[in-house]
Amino acid sequence: MSIHVRKRIICAISGGIDSAVSALLLKKKGYDVIGCFMKNWDKYDDNTVTCTLDKDLEDAEYVCRKLQIKLHVVDFVKQYWNKVFIPFLDDYQNGLTPNPDILCNKYVKFDALLTYCKQHLQTELLATGHYDINYALKYVQFPVGDILKSDVKKIALENSLERFVQKRESMGICFIGKRKFHVFIDQFISELKGDIRHIETNNIIGEHKGIHRHTLGQRIPIYDRQHAPGTNHPALFTQHFHTDASHWIDEIPYTFKTNGHFECDFKFQHRHKTIVVQVSSSSPNNTRLKISLPIPIRSISPGQYAVFYNGEECLGGARIIDNGTSLYELKHSPPLINSDRLLNKY
Numbered sequence: 016m017s018i019h020v021r022k023r024i025i026c027a028i029s030g031g032i033d034s035a036v037s038a039l040l041l042k043k044k045g046y047d048v049i050g051c052f053m054k055n056w057d058k059y060d061d062n063t064v065t066c067t068l069d070k071d072l073e074d075a076e077y078v079c080r081k082l083q084i085k086l087h088v089v090d091f092v093k094q095y096w097n098k099v100f101i102p103f104l105d106d107y108q109n110g111l112t113p114n115p116d117i118l119c120n121k122y123v124k125f126d127a128l129l130t131y132c133k134q135h136l137q138t139e140l141l142a143t144g145h146y147d148i149n150y151a152l153k154y155v156q157f158p159v160g161d162i163l164k165s166d167v168k169k170i171a172l173e174n175s176l177e178r179f180v181q182k183r184e185s186m187g188i189c190f191i192g193k194r195k196f197h198v199f200i201d202q203f204i205s206e207l208k209g210d211i212r213h214i215e216t217n218n219i220i221g222e223h224k225g226i227h228r229h230t231l232g233q234r235i236p237i238y239d240r241q242h243a244p245g246t247n248h249p250a251l252f253t254q255h256f257h258t259d260a261s262h263w264i265d266e267i268p269y270t271f272k273t274n275g276h277f278e279c280d281f282k283f284q285h286r287h288k289t290i291v292v293q294v295s296s297s298s299p300n301n302t303r304l305k306i307s308l309p310i311p312i313r314s315i316s317p318g319q320y321a322v323f324y325n326g327e328e329c330l331g332g333a334r335i336i337d338n339g340t341s342l343y344e345l346k347h348s349p350p351l352i353n354s355d356r357l358l359n360k361y
């Protein structure tokens with residue numbers, strides 16, 4: 016008599032549709048699925064609670080009940096605070112636009128959670144509901160990774176998970192919730208007033224309460240909106256930018272390694288279409304990159320990530336550290352900022 020032992024896999028269940036359907040598909044494939052809900056934010060530290068933690072946990076419990084799988088609730092509040100939230104605040108204070116999701120993937124989901132699975136749940140197999148993921152991790156599966164969102168919804172409907180089709184997608188940064196960004200950030204970073212100056216005349220046109228309250232390209236309240244530069248001003252557009260050390264999923268692309276430059280598909284933020292860019296080295300060991308765009312792009316923001324593809328295949332990514340010389344600066348020599356300073360700086 017042979018005994019069939021089902022392979023155990025942990026599915027990170029967020030209370031949203033993608034992880035619910037991921038767990039369902041894994042169960043259908045015959046895995047021994049265990050759900051894991053991560054508590055990454057302590058709502059009791061937070062006076063203006065609008066975080067959806069309770070509702071998400073309730074939904075995670077609901078999925079696991081429906082699928083008849085166990086649910087573990089893991090507390091990663093400390094890890095999230097130290098590895099994601101503190102760098103997030105630092106970035107804002109330094110005028111960058113951070114991407115906490117990338118740090119959360121790197122340090123919490125694909126590090127702390129993976130370690131927890133090995134140490135406490137007797138498996139090193141993990142699954143998440145990500146679609147567009149820039150990692151090729153040996154022990155991680157993405158069951159809905161190559162399924163269209165419309166099909167994920169269909170699968171949910173066919174399997175009595177309609178509650179998740181109706182649930183609003185989480186937008187933006189989860190711990191901020193529905194409150195205004197400045198109301199949230201003011202709890203952590205003190206006000207630091209400064210002048211808002213017109214880029215062309217250098218005249219003072221307003222006052223800000225700290226650069227951490229703003230991101231590149233965002234509208235700001237000023238006294239004289241009529242004479243202010245618009246959100247499509249050439250100072251917001253750039254055709255070249257620089258990144259910090261790159262991370263390649265397999266290895267450095269061959270042509271890049273041999274020639275010091277190569278062409279690939281590039282994506283900046285989800286809402287942008289993929290375009291072909293020229294990637295060249297801006298440091299001796301090919302780690303830092305210079306990206307040349309075929310057309311100027313608006314609001315390439317330092318702190319955000321550039322992701323490189325070969326068609327559908329993700330090659331790697333790098334954090335943007337300098338948005339280069341703007342179209343406006345190019346027209347007005349000498350440039351206000353010389354992006355070549357990076358070569359000397361690093």
Ligand SMILES: Nc1ncnc2c1ncn2[C@@H]1O[C@H](COP(=O)(O)OP(=O)(O)OP(=O)(O)O)[C@@H](O)[C@H]1O
Pocket residue numbers: 026027028029030031032033034035051052053054055116124142143144145184185
């Ligand atoms: N609090 C959490 N606990 C456990 N897993 C989580 C949590 N938050 C996110 N995840 C995992 O990371 C994946 C991606 O999360 P993210 O919020 O970026 O995307 P999503 O498309 O909204 O996913 P979902 O529809 O499953 O919420 C989720 O599908 C889930 O597997």
